[in-house]
Amino acid sequence: xxxxxxxxxxxxxxxxxxxxxxxxxxxxxxxxxxxxxxxxxxxxxxxxxxxxxxxxxxxxxxxxxxxxxxxxxxxxxxxxxxxxxxxxxxxxxxxxxxxxxxxxxxxxxxxxxxxxxxxxxxxxxxxxxxxxxxxxxxxxxxxxxxxxxxxxxxxxxxxxxxxxxxxxxxxxxxxxxxxxxxxxxxxxxxxxxxxxxxxxxxxxxxxxx
Amino acid sequence: xxxxxxxxxxxxxxxxxxxxxxxxxxxxxxxxxxxxxxxxxxxxxxxxxxxxxxxxxxxxxxxxxxxxxxxxxxxxxxxxxxxxxxxxxxxxxxxxxxxxxxxxxxxxxxxxxxxxxxxxxxxxxxxxxxxxxxxxxxxxxxxxxxxxxxxxxxxxxxxxxxxxxxxxxxxxxxxxxxxxxxxxxxxxxxxxxxxxxxxxxxxxxxxxx
Numbered sequence: 001x002x003x004x005x006x007x008x009x010x011x012x013x014x015x016x017x018x019x020x021x022x023x024x025x026x027x028x029x030x031x032x033x034x035x036x037x038x039x040x041x042x043x044x045x046x047x048x049x050x051x052x053x054x055x056x057x058x059x060x061x062x063x064x065x066x067x068x069x070x071x072x073x074x075x076x077x078x079x080x081x082x083x084x085x086x087x088x089x090x091x092x093x094x095x096x097x098x099x100x101x102x103x104x105x106x107x108x109x110x111x112x113x114x115x116x117x118x119x120x121x122x123x124x125x126x127x128x129x130x131x132x133x134x135x136x137x138x139x140x141x142x143x144x145x146x147x148x149x150x151x152x153x154x155x156x157x158x159x160x161x162x163x164x165x166x167x168x169x170x171x172x173x174x175x176x177x178x179x180x181x182x183x184x185x186x187x188x189x190x191x192x193x194x195x196x197x198x199x200x201x202x203x204x205x206x207x208x209x
Numbered sequence: 210x211x212x213x214x215x216x217x218x219x220x221x222x223x224x225x226x227x228x229x230x231x232x233x234x235x236x237x238x239x240x241x242x243x244x245x246x247x248x249x250x251x252x253x254x255x256x257x258x259x260x261x262x263x264x265x266x267x268x269x270x271x272x273x274x275x276x277x278x279x280x281x282x283x284x285x286x287x288x289x290x291x292x293x294x295x296x297x298x299x300x301x302x303x304x305x306x307x308x309x310x311x312x313x314x315x316x317x318x319x320x321x322x323x324x325x326x327x328x329x330x331x332x333x334x335x336x337x338x339x340x341x342x343x344x345x346x347x348x349x350x351x352x353x354x355x356x357x358x359x360x361x362x363x364x365x366x367x368x369x370x371x372x373x374x375x376x377x378x379x380x381x382x383x384x385x386x387x388x389x390x391x392x393x394x395x396x397x398x399x400x401x402x403x404x405x406x407x408x409x410x411x412x413x414x415x416x417x418x
Contacts, residue, residue, distance in 0.1 A: 099368070100368055115370070115387070115388065117384070118380075118383060118384075118410065118411045119383065119387050119404070119411040120411075137409055138406045138409065138411065139387065139404060139406060139411050141387065142387065159308070159309055159368075159369045159370055159371050160368045160369070160370060161324070161368055161369060161370040161372075161373035161374075162368050163370075164370035164373065171327070174327060174328065175326070175327075178324070178328050178348065178350065178351065179324065195328070195348060197347045197348065200346055200347065201327065202327045202328040202329075202347065202348050
C-alpha cells in the first residue's frame with residue numbers, strides 16, 4: 001500500500017501574503033523549499049508524491065501539468081480516474097512529518113481530513129476517490145465534512161498542529177522557526193530571519209532589514 | 210490513576226486582546242465559558258481539575274487561591290509539593306477534548322508538552338513534578354523542552370491542533386466557531402458572532418455591531 005499524494009503547487013509568484021517581508025524571487029525559493037519539506041514527509045510515510053502544477057519544473061518526482069489553474073476543477077478531474085487511495089496535501093505545510101501523515105493514512109474511516117487554520121483543508125485522504133469531490137476556498141473544511149456526509153462516507157478529523165499549520169503570513173514564519181527542521185526553515189535562517197519577542201508576543205525579524 | 214490538572218485562571222479583566230470586540234463583562238463571561246469547556250474535557254479524560262486563581266469564585270471544582278499573580282512562582286511552589294502526576298493546562302483551550310488530553314497523559318516519556326501558537330506552552334504533563342519547573346511567557350515551549358533536557362527527563366511533543374489553538378485574538382474566534390462544540394462557542398453565538406468570508410479569508414463578525 002503506497003497511496004499517491006497529490007500536491008498542488010504554484011511555481012510563479014506564490015505566497016503573495018508574504019510580500020511584505022519576501023520579494024518574489026525569495027517567495028518562489030521559499031515555496032519550493034516548503035514543497036521539498038512536504039515531499040520528504042510524504043516519502044518518509046511511504047506515499048508517492050505527485051506534484052500538480054500549471055508549469056513543469058526541475059524535479060525528480062512525478063508531475064501532472066495542467067492548463068487550468070483552478071484547483072477544484074483540476075483535482076475533480078483527477079479523482080474519478082484514480083485507482084486506489086489518494087491523499088491531497090497542500091505544499092505549504094513545512095511542519096508535516098511522517099508520523100502525522102501516517103496518522104492520516106491509517107484512518108479506519110472512508111475519509112480523513114485535516115483542517116487548516118482559518119477553516120481551510122490542509123490534507124484529505126480518500127479511500128475511494130471516485131466517491132468524493134473537493135471544494136477548496138473559504139471554509140472548505142466544513143464543506144468537505146458535508147460532502148463526505150452527503151456521500152455516506154465516514155470521516156475522521158485528524159488532530160495535528162503540524163498539518164494544521166499552513167504558512168501564509170508573516171506571523172506564521174514564527175511557527176516554522178520554532179518547530180521546523182527542514183529546508184524551508186534553513187532557507188529562512190539563511191535569509192537572516194530570527195525569532196523576536198516583543199511585549200510578550202513572539203514574532204519574526206530579519207537581520208539587516 | 211487520576212492525575213490532577215492544574216488550570217491557571219484569571220477571573221477579573223481577562224483576555225484583554227479581545228477588547229476590540231468584547232467588553233470586560235463579556236470577556237469575563239467568555240473566559241469562564243472557556244474554563245468550563247476545559248474542565249469538561251479534563252473530567253472526560255478522567256483527570257481531576259484544580260483551578261489556580263487569585264480569587265475564589267463560584268465553582269464545584271477544587272480551587273487553589275493564591276495571593277501572588279505570578280504564574281511561574283505560583284506553579285513552581287505547587288510542583289515540589291505534588292504527589293503523583295500533574296498536568297498543567299491553560300484555561301483558554303476550548304477545543305480541548307478527552308481524546309487529545311488522553312494522548313497527553315498516556316505518554317511513555319517523563320514529560321509531555323503541547324505547544325501553543327506563537328511559541329507558548331498550552332499543556333505540560335509531568336510524571337514526577339518534583340523534578341521539573343516551569344517558565345512561562347515568551348517562547349516558553351522552547352524553554353520547557355530545554356528544562357526537560359537539562360533535568361535528564363525524556364519529553365514527547367503531542368501533535369494536536371485542538372490543544373494548540375489558544376484563544377487570544379479576534380481571528381482565533383473563527384477557530385472556535387468552526388471546531389468548537391461547548392459552552393464558549395454557544396456563548397459567542399448568543400452574542401451574535403458568525404463566521405464571515407471576505408476575499409477568501411475566514412473571520413468573524415458580530416450581528417448588529
